[in-house]
Amino acid sequence: MFLIEPERILLIRFDLKDLGLVSIIIPTYNRAHLIGETLDSVIAQTHENWECILVDDGSTDDTEKIVFDYINRDTRIQYHQRPDYKMKGAPSCRNYGIEKVKGDYVMWLDDDDLIAENKIESQYHLIKGRKKAVSTCPWGRFTNNKDYYQKPYTHIYRDYNDPKMLLRDYGSGEFFPAHSFMISRDLIFESGLWNENLRNNEDAEFFCRVLINTKEIFFSVNTFVKYRTAIGNNVSLISNDRKASDNVKSWKLIFDHIKKANFKAREYLVFARKVCFVQLKEGRYRKQIFFNLFFFRSELLLEMRKRYRFFIKKHV
Numbered sequence: 001m002f003l004i005e006p007e008r009i010l011l012i013r014f015d016l017k018d019l020g021l022v023s024i025i026i027p028t029y030n031r032a033h034l035i036g037e038t039l040d041s042v043i044a045q046t047h048e049n050w051e052c053i054l055v056d057d058g059s060t061d062d063t064e065k066i067v068f069d070y071i072n073r074d075t076r077i078q079y080h081q082r083p084d085y086k087m088k089g090a091p092s093c094r095n096y097g098i099e100k101v102k103g104d105y106v107m108w109l110d111d112d113d114l115i116a117e118n119k120i121e122s123q124y125h126l127i128k129g130r131k132k133a134v135s136t137c138p139w140g141r142f143t144n145n146k147d148y149y150q151k152p153y154t155h156i157y158r159d160y161n162d163p164k165m166l167l168r169d170y171g172s173g174e175f176f177p178a179h180s181f182m183i184s185r186d187l188i189f190e191s192g193l194w195n196e197n198l199r200n201n202e203d204a205e206f207f208c209r210v211l212i213n214t215k216e217i218f219f220s221v222n223t224f225v226k227y228r229t230a231i232g233n234n235v236s237l238i239s240n241d242r243k244a245s246d247n248v249k250s251w252k253l254i255f256d257h258i259k260k261a262n263f264k265a266r267e268y269l270v271f272a273r274k275v276c277f278v279q280l281k282e283g284r285y286r287k288q289i290f291f292n293l294f295f296f297r298s299e300l301l302l303e304m305r306k307r308y309r310f311f312i313k314k315h316v
């Protein structure tokens with residue numbers, strides 16, 4: 001079984017003169033109680049040449065005060081308010097952060113997640129000088145630092161000479177959270193920025209475009225990231241109805257991206273559509289299903305067959 005114990009993480013050190021600038025973009029909203037822990041994990045990085053760009057989505061708590069306390073201690077941290085001309089939401093904040101980026105390589109980080117202290121150093125070493133490459137790394141879930149659970153070995157924990165194959169492998173239900181990635185800035189601009197009209201599943205839509213345009217994926221076995229669960233949204237509140245609608249919209253966009261790339265990722269597409277349908281059904285979002293009957297035609301047919309078999313079994 002593949003497992004990295006955080007306390008035994010291998011710290012690979014490289015000559016500091018070889019360490020280019022890496023930009024970390026963090027959208028934030030009302031996370032005064034957690035943002036310090038996230039910034040601590042950034043400041044602890046063994047790769048010292050980084051900039052951290054926080055973009056606030058309109059926090060009403062003490063987030064700004066806490067961030068400025070950190071800025072007074074470390075000038076590599078920046079704080080920006082999302083400008084009024086940008087719509088609310090994490091995608092807009094991330095895109096505004098991209099406007100401020102000076103590094104050749106970029107990583108995303110939510111304001112409640114954490115990264116291992118050698119995360120930047122390990123991944124940068126793998127993709128340094130490669131304009132169309134990304135790096136991934138292991139990840140695990142946690143609600144606090146005492147209950148961290150790292151996912152055991154999975155088949156997507158590997159290098160990919162053809163990155164589109166990772167989309168295919170996503171069809172098994174595995175995935176990488178956004179902060180598992182490190183991406184070249186050039187690749188981001190070639191793939192397109194985050195879709196600011198999506199407020200749910202926007203990361204899947206964004207990384208689908210990135211993986212289609214990527215030439216290589218390098219898996220960093222020597223580091224990890226932590227994905228916090230059961231905390232809530234890291235940006236301003238969104239209605240469940242809007243989330244459901246955007247979930248469907250994101251998967252329809254993903255279907256279009258894959259078709260335009262002439263790539264057959266049937267496993268991923270079938271899995272994604274099935275998961276989306278189940279989420280809508282369980283949430284009783286009949287309106288979203290009704291307005292997307294053609295998109296969910298296979299799932300609806302299976303549902304009808306299942307109900308028919310149940311009816312026959314019960315009455316015959």
